Amino acid sequence: MREYIPKKIESKWQAKWQEDGAFEPLADKTLPKKYILSMFPYPSGRIHMGHVRNYTIGDAIARHFRTQGYNVLHPIGWDSFGMPAENAAIKHHTHPKKWTYENIAYMQGELNALGLSFSKNREFATSDPLYTKHEQELFTQMYKKGLVYKKDAVLNWCEECQTVLANEQVEEGCCWRCNNLVTQKQMPGYYFKITAYAKELLEDLKPLKDGWPSQVLTMQENWIGQSEGLSFEFKLSEESREKLGRNFNGYEVFTTRPDTLYGVTYSALAPEHPIVKYMLEKKLLDDKTHEAIKNMQRLSNIDKQSAKKEGFALGIDVLHPLTGEVVPVWVANFVLIEYGGGAVMAVPAHDERDFEFAHQYSLPIRQSITPMDGEYNPNEAMCEYGIMVDSGVFTGLESIEGKDKIISHFEEQKLGKIVINYKLRDWGISRQRYWGAPIPIVHCKTCGSVAENRLPVTLPEDVEITGEGNPLVAHPTWKYTTCPKCGEAALRETDTMDTFVQSSWYFLRFTCPPALQEKVAFDKEWAAYWMSVDQYIGGIEHAILHLLYARFFTKVLRDLGYTSHNEPFENLLTQGMVLKDGSKMSKSKGNTVDPDEIVAKYGADTARLFILFAAPPQKELEWNDSAVEGAYKYIRRLV
Ligand SMILES: [Zn+2]
Ligand SMILES: [Zn+2]
Known part of the structure; x- marks a missing residue:
């Protein structure tokens, strides 16, 4: 038996793939295509086993279709705006940008060592000024179309995070991120008119029933919450x-x-x-x-x-x-x-x-x-x-049937009419935070709120993150500007966008060939070729938030003439959690296994083989040291 030294074999091939650009999709729209996408990571610092599972599944599917002769797009990027960077900045006296991009660099190394077949030349971070620029342009188009508006409202407020939360981000009365009790606060904010798409978002769940887990479809259906009522x-x-x-x-x-x-x-x-x-x-x-x-x-x-x-x-x-x-x-x-x-x-x-x-x-x-x-x-x-009682001719009917009959009666007699209502509320996107994409609006005394046309509006870097108040408000000069319309002195909007805005269109950005990335958010023809995503892979925790927003954005961008697709994700796989000793791996429980150590000890192939063989992708996977050992021995026999 030959000696098996995974590190030697793997780094040799990883270098060759890199050199050959082995996983870059071909610029040929006549080829049959597959777009395989694992949900992009937040650059928290290190990858964990959940990432390894998510990306190993995507990688296996992508490699499978390449061997079948498909032109495969299998990209990776970084969902890099958000609160953890600010919290880290406070804790370690560093800058959110520095912390974020150092993490990205480190995690890129970790993903490389796993030998994943990502396209490299389409990689980006959503905090890149170029991404912000295109996103602000999309925002501006939406603003002009009346799909963004400002209003005062009673909002969900997290005292711990010092910011407002969308309804979708409140879980059983607590903050989705820090689990602090959410309170109500009256504040002005910007909203995306997602309710204008409620009917379509609901109806278009039907064609997804063969490609999406029924649990996710039901959760979205309930969240949109259509109900029929009577107005009289x-x-x-x-x-x-x-x-x-x-x-x-x-x-x-x-x-x-x-x-x-x-x-x-x-x-x-x-x-x-x-x-x-x-x-x-x-x-x-x-x-x-x-x-x-x-x-x-x-x-x-x-x-x-x-x-x-x-x-x-x-x-x-x-x-x-x-x-x-x-x-x-x-x-x-x-x-x-x-x-x-x-x-x-x-x-x-x-x-x-x-x-x-x-x-x-x-x-x-x-x-x-x-x-x-x-x-x-x-x-x-x-x-x-x-069951209806003492209800005249309707007595004896069950409520659901009775509702329909009474509504019909009112309509026939012209006494009233049916009204369709939705539980879904508009998406509040204003966040009083620094590390996000600035909302590109200027407030002018004469012209009111005007969409900025000098894009991107970038973040000032000379800020100190203290955790108190919004650094963009406190900055001595940043908010002072001129009105894009009349040229008079004006003030910038200091709120930044909810980070879920960035993840609502990143999959479209990946369809853009590198040569066009500077000029456009994405190219219509290339988007038409690559979309929809043939296989999307990620956690069930995104069932409502991200997946609903991404569907909404796809429809909005279609109506703005950017794309021809109605739905972003043809097939959705929600991978199961990785458990150890019966519960989800987590730092606080101390039951984690470090992917880097497994790769160092056994090699990436062992880690990947174990992950794929230990359980069906949708099911929970219980970590098992001896099964890892078994995967290693199996590969050694093949060498
Ligand atoms: Zn919070
Ligand atoms: Zn003006």
């Missing part, structure tokens, strides 16, 4: 109309539970509702009520949500749209003017908030749904679906 008019009684000087005929309400309509016992208006305002103006209410409503109007939405429920009968009535019964109208502090026009139908038997309010003011509670199994308990709200 509550008509005021003749007497009430008279009382309001014939200025109002009624008002619109919206419900997602038309099946509970027969349980309506009152209706409630927001303190800011036009009818309430009219009644205040005309002094139609007694002094005490008048004052109390005025006080309600002064509360912010946050205070309203935390305040004790309070309400007053307005002395007017509406008519139930199905029974014609008289329904009393109240004003209540929990009804927000921003939602559903500031008016609700109240069904205390089947809604917790309505139940609490009815209890407090001794309003009638009328059951109209009975549980599928078990008993109805009149001492609490029964909010689940069930």
